[in-house]
Amino acid sequence: xxxxxxxxxxxxxxGKTSLVSRFVSSIFSDRYLTTIGVKIDRKSLxxxxxxxxxVIWDVAGEDEFQTVxxxxxxxxxxxxxxxxxxRASTFETACSLQQKAEETAGRVPFILALNKADLAADWxxxxxxxxxxxxxxxxxxxxxxxxxxxxxxxxxxxxRRLVGR
Amino acid sequence: MADPVYVDLLAAxxxxxxxxxxxxxxxxxxxxxxxxxxxxxxxxTGDTPELERSFPFLDHFLEEAAAFWRHPxxxxxxxxxxxxxxxxxxxxxxxVSTVLxxxxxxxLFHLLTDFEDLQNVLQRARERTLALQQxxxxxxxxxxxTTILGTQLESxxxxxxxxxxxxxxxxxxxxxxxxxxxxxxxxxxK
Numbered sequence: 001x002x003x004x005x006x007x008x009x010x011x012x013x014x015g016k017t018s019l020v021s022r023f024v025s026s027i028f029s030d031r032y033l034t035t036i037g038v039k040i041d042r043k044s045l046x047x048x049x050x051x052x053x054x055v056i057w058d059v060a061g062e063d064e065f066q067t068v069x070x071x072x073x074x075x076x077x078x079x080x081x082x083x084x085x086x087r088a089s090t091f092e093t094a095c096s097l098q099q100k101a102e103e104t105a106g107r108v109p110f111i112l113a114l115n116k117a118d119l120a121a122d123w124x125x126x127x128x129x130x131x132x133x134x135x136x137x138x139x140x141x142x143x144x145x146x147x148x149x150x151x152x153x154x155x156x157x158x159x160r161r162l163v164g165r
Numbered sequence: 166m167a168d169p170v171y172v173d174l175l176a177a178x179x180x181x182x183x184x185x186x187x188x189x190x191x192x193x194x195x196x197x198x199x200x201x202x203x204x205x206x207x208x209x210t211g212d213t214p215e216l217e218r219s220f221p222f223l224d225h226f227l228e229e230a231a232a233f234w235r236h237p238x239x240x241x242x243x244x245x246x247x248x249x250x251x252x253x254x255x256x257x258x259x260x261v262s263t264v265l266x267x268x269x270x271x272x273l274f275h276l277l278t279d280f281e282d283l284q285n286v287l288q289r290a291r292e293r294t295l296a297l298q299q300x301x302x303x304x305x306x307x308x309x310x311t312t313i314l315g316t317q318l319e320s321x322x323x324x325x326x327x328x329x330x331x332x333x334x335x336x337x338x339x340x341x342x343x344x345x346x347x348x349x350x351x352x353x354x355k
Contacts, residue, residue: 035248037246038248065290
């Protein structure tokens with residue numbers, strides 16, 4: 001059995017906790033409840049007949065009231081950067097957190113999830129911005145914690161990369 | 166810490182005290198508050214070899230604590246707020262800290278009884294920020310539309326309108342400028 005730590009990183013109210021709830025418990029709530037500090041959840045995945053125990057660190061969002069404690073990133077095998085597709089500023093926050101994560105955790109696998117894909121009509125993130133990152137090798141996905149779209153696949157994809165499969 | 170009265174007092178304050186033993190395990194001191202038991206059932210027996218397994222956060226904190234113990238300063242090392250669920254799915258919020266006293270290492274688990282108050286304050290602040298961001302977004306959209314409207318009215322005014330129509334167009338241009346001026350006073354999108 002393999003255990004891997006991953007962190008959820010992003011600005012506030014982008015849907016990190018909702019993505020974890022959707023992935024771990026298949027539930028979603030429209031109610032926004034801000035995260036303080038860190039919450040840890042676990043879920044096991046089977047990748048090519050190998051059980052991987054994911055320890056998911058849901059870290060409080062970065063804003064003027066709280067900054068991400070770098071120490072939380074220590075020991076991470078990978079991370080999920082989350083941005084809110086309806087708020088362009090959260091994309092920049094995700095990018096700056098990626099730098100912070102790389103400095104602390106090293107060059108470990110990560111995926112950028114552009115969340116709230118169910119609100120495509122209100123999308124604010126310029127496609128050119130993330131296309132440029134995709135050209136640089138970033139894996140970028142669209143997710144919706146509300147509908148579940150892309151959530152399981154994203155965690156599966158990240159986990160595969162963590163174990164080199 | 167040797168006096169059990171202090172340990173009982175800490176338990177009454179929803180603080181679990183553990184002492185680190187030479188074999189690196191932890192020994193619970195004094196009574197265990199009821200909130201702690203469902204989170205970590207092993208604590209009820211006073212045996213804590215599986216502490217890190219019950220609290221994955223602790224693994225991380227103990228690494229930092231090791232550095233703190235090697236170079237102790239005054240005060241204590243605190244983990245920051247941490248949320249965990251017990252076996253029934255009920256969420257608890259607490260903080261871990263470590264202190265050195267008389268060359269003995271202690272780990273303290275504090276139940277954050279004011280967590281919801283703090284959460285409410287941060288919640289309101291963030292919701293306000295979100296609302297302001299929405300205002301900024303709508304400001305940008307409306308300013309763009311007033312610019313287009315103003316340009317169209319300029320064109321209309323220059324197209325050779327008669328007296329009443331010109332007066333009406335001029336009135337609309339003034340109103341458009343006033344709307345734009347008012348929109349400029351709203352917070353811009355960040």
